[in-house]
Amino acid sequence: MAEGLSYREAGVDRAAAERAKSRIAALVASTEVDGVLSKVGSFGGLFRTPTGMRSPVLVSSADGVGTKLKVAIRAGRHDTVGQDLVNHCVNDILVEGARPLFFLDYVGMGTLDEGVVESLVEGLALACRENGCALLGGETAEMPDFYAPGDYDLAGFIVGVVEEDGRPGAGRVSEGDRLVGVASSGFHTNGYSLLRKLLFERLGLELGDEFPGSDTSVGEVLLRVHRSYLRSVHPLVQEGRVLSLAHITGGGMPGNLNRSLPEDLQARVDRSSWELPGEFRGVMEAGRIDEREMFETFNMGVGLVLVVPEEDADGVVGALHGAGESAWVLGDIRKRQGDDPQVLLA
Amino acid sequence: MAEGLSYREAGVDRAAAERAKSRIAALVASTEVDGVLSKVGSFGGLFRTPTGMRSPVLVSSADGVGTKLKVAIRAGRHDTVGQDLVNHCVNDILVEGARPLFFLDYVGMGTLDEGVVESLVEGLALACRENGCALLGGETAEMPDFYAPGDYDLAGFIVGVVEEDGRPGAGRVSEGDRLVGVASSGFHTNGYSLLRKLLFERLGLELGDEFPGSDTSVGEVLLRVHRSYLRSVHPLVQEGRVLSLAHITGGGMPGNLNRSLPEDLQARVDRSSWELPGEFRGVMEAGRIDEREMFETFNMGVGLVLVVPEEDADGVVGALHGAGESAWVLGDIRKRQGDDPQVLLA
Known part of the structure; x- marks a missing residue:
């Protein structure tokens, strides 16, 4: 065998990942609402349970953007799909009567593209602000061999809260x-x-x-x-x-x-x-x-x-x-x- | 133009999706814990906030399995990666001192493969039971043109709870x-x-x-x-x-x-x-x-x-x-x- 292997050679660039993280930190901070206790980069996002409710019920939903992503990728425009995802999740829990508390995202891509990730998070953060919801965390996974160059998948998870009594249904x-x-x-x-x-x-x-x-x-x-x-x-x-x-x-x-x-x-x-x-x-x-x-x-x-x-x-x-x-x-x-x-x- | 287009022709099979959903329902039900209020198939999963705590803080994390999935796909064995994902998320919030309440998953695949989805959910449900955590919801997205035949991505999202005072850190x-x-x-x-x-x-x-x-x-x-x-x-x-x-x-x-x-x-x-x-x-x-x-x-x-x-x-x-x-x-x-x-x- 010729040379030793490094992680970068195997398709994963940790330094690029770190740079993207710091740019994203400011966007995430812009979504802070009452209740957020954690900072970007912790193992888990912390959110104080809402007070002053009689019997609070958490309402949670997971969603993707589906193949609308292909249109965003074709157009080279990645900020709108983040908004799509947050708004979709917000509406899903609104059906249970809930208002959103926090949101987390998952991005899978072949090789980390910092510009694309930043655009995605811009859209997520904008929609989170519009919905009064904290962008509490997320994961960007580099998956060489899974995604074609330029492709990515984007999923989101939301948690909201509603009073147990009087919910629509x-x-x-x-x-x-x-x-x-x-x-x-x-x-x-x-x-x-x-x-x-x-x-x-x-x-x-x-x-x-x-x-x-x-x-x-x-x-x-x-x-x-x-x-x-x-x-x-x-x-x-x-x-x-x-x-x-x-x-x-x-x-x-x-x-x-x-x-x-x-x-x-x-x-x-x-x-x-x-x-x-x-x-x-x-x-x-x-x-x-x-x-x-x-x-x-x-x-x-x-x-x-x-x-x-x-x-x-x-x-x-x-x-x-x-x-x-x-x-x-x-x-x-x-x-x-x-x-x-x-x-x-x- | 020759014929009218149907959604199935465009690569999405809703009936198969419905069949998979009903098989999965039983697995999901096996993870029910105190606090779960919703049934499979609702827009959002409902979970009563824990009572009897002084100042409960929610701890949340999103994660993927990474390219370990390629090994599972190569081996045609899909139950272990679901366990990997739940356990990874459980450990991430344990670092903040939290015990898990509920978990949601996201699966993206090219064409819905009911057998694979069922195996994935078997693993998720097994690990959820082992960790005393409800599998509260999830999304399986058919993404034709994103994933190569047989490929899929899997992401998870967990919410746990910890007392605000006395947390490790x-x-x-x-x-x-x-x-x-x-x-x-x-x-x-x-x-x-x-x-x-x-x-x-x-x-x-x-x-x-x-x-x-x-x-x-x-x-x-x-x-x-x-x-x-x-x-x-x-x-x-x-x-x-x-x-x-x-x-x-x-x-x-x-x-x-x-x-x-x-x-x-x-x-x-x-x-x-x-x-x-x-x-x-x-x-x-x-x-x-x-x-x-x-x-x-x-x-x-x-x-x-x-x-x-x-x-x-x-x-x-x-x-x-x-x-x-x-x-x-x-x-x-x-x-x-x-x-x-x-x-x-x-």
Whole structure:
């Protein structure tokens, strides 16, 4: 054998890792909120449990960004996917009524690219600040032989808190309640394998080309940030005005709205209550995709659905408008008979 | 254009995902502990904050398994890496004095392989049970075009709890304290890029061949499970007998022991206090790797280091023996002068 092996030779550069860490430290510090006890670089992130609550319950969720990452990588723009991830996680725990406390990330890449990591963390930190959530820790793993050059995967973990009593949930829903839809900002983070196949492979479009059904570029539409509904919706949850919620992600309304209802009730979504945003219509037509398939894959312009009492439906819509959301009465809750689907697109 | 596109055609199979989810549900249920409020499949995992504590602090950590995964994939054995990940996370928060509450995982793979996911979760669930920790949630992402067939990445996220007062930490260490080393079970999860390069590329070994310096096979040595020190060490932490701890991971003793000391003190590790396990010596010799490089890459047989008062060092070693660990007085704490390294291998 020729020479001795060093770790760097085997594809891992510890000095570069240290440099990236120190740049990231400042970004992380910018997200500090009440409760954070630890500094960057400790073995574990420390967060004091919230005080002044009757019976606090921690709510936690893990998520990835999915193949939207490929669009970010193709565009060489890495700050938006960090925001996507945080906002996705924030919405997931908002469904349980929780407000976020802290967030941790995992980045896997072949060879550490400090610029990319810094951009990713910029996006994570920005969204953490916007959601009042501490970026408490994370792990960046160099995985030579796993990721193609330039590729990476990004996952996130969030912990929030909610009072045990009075949480929204399926058990609080009854016949006659109303569905309130809150508009998405676009595709959020779901359906990107299909979108990429259609736009880049079938249609041969480039990032700078016009998105079908839209006057905006493919890159811009695809990288639009997943919207966080915390600021507009959490106050309504705290006031007890929201009976149940669904975050419309993979599986669309049929695959998510069901999770916020009891077995014996049906959500009847009135298709005529909103106009399909141009980019969804464009994808459906350009891909000759069945409408049912569209609804099971994409959010179709509805990022979050609230179940509210009939008498407060207009009030909730008004409050959401006041908070800057586009929102409307999307449908209602009915008795479910025999083989009825739990989510009916009517 | 020929035909309409479906999501499955684009590489994502939702039905397979649903089948895997239901098999996993039973494994997840097996890890339930006091505090768990949610069922599998909810948007967020719910965990009641621990009661009966004076000032509970949450301790959280994110981690990956690194390129040890490549060995698991090569061997077609996926249950041990789940254990590695949980145990690694458990040890990381144990350093802050915490016991684990719950764990979440993230798996990214090209096409969902239900068998592999089930094996991974078996390992995660087993280790969660062993550590008294709930497997509270997780995300399995199908990422066509990211991962080569058969490849996957696995990340984990843990939340534990510790009393704010009396936590171990650098501030409690002073001159004259003793270091107690606790044996690792092997390479744990660090240095695998180097190990793979040496064993498979340079030496051309197969998984069934004998590991250099050992009478065990390459596959067996490389997949040995990262040891959890919770059961043996947490009681000592709770009794206040441990001043500070370091989990020896990437960077070895020089890169981790420093994190558990104040700037003005030095950890003097007595190299003659333990015999290098055969597999570490075998790697050093077969790879002609500098001993310093070895110590900065591998744990060298020491998985965890405790800092304890001089007068209790033998007592702690005895208690660890009683709990089934191999442990010994590894060195001591001295004043650090000028340019002294913070961790001295003497």
